[in-house]
Amino acid sequence: MNRLDILTNLPIKVHSIAWGCIGLVVGVIIGVLTCAARSIRVSKQDFVELEDLNSDGSPDSELVYERGFLVRSQSDRNFDGAPDVFQWYERGVVVRAESDDNCDGVIDGWISYRHGEMYLSKYDTDGNGIPDLFLYFEHGVTKLLAWRPNEASKPTRIEVYEAGLKVKELRDKTGGGAFDTVVEFDQFGLPVLEKSLIPSLNVEDELRRLLGQK
Ligand SMILES: [Ca+2]
């Protein structure tokens, strides 16, 4: 099964049966309702909410509830008919998400949440399905960005953020597997200082240190 069909299957089956049974008799009513959110109930506690976000008559967002709790959702952000962001919930709180940010039908973003806040997101930038870019957050605000091409254990570059603003970059310019250069940035994102690091920094140790890990 295509990953993008996982969420689609149950809701759409329910959806199709429901519409098939309703038939043309209430077609006019359906036309009026398509611009608003609507629910398809399997039971009192299990149901699907559909929303037509761009008012074109087709739902773009689905929220699936089980035993009264939101368990998963999907949305079509560019309104091309294919969902491109998926979220999973535990007791109604989002715990992870996947996204297809270039809308080619293949997932390229993986987001993890803690207490409902994003704390790590990974992105595949070269289209081979393996994440290359790792973004870490603190209270939902960007804290650190690490380039780890195809999940390489050693980052090739780290960007350090303060209050969501990039203040520093650590680079391995010589390709020796250690950070040998630091670049500092001003409040407007312009580099103001570049200097060599002597001795160079162990990239794994530095990543752990910056993340507050031992
Ligand atoms: Ca889409």
Ligand SMILES: [Ca+2]
């Ligand atoms: Ca994609």
Ligand SMILES: [Ca+2]
């Ligand atoms: Ca990749």
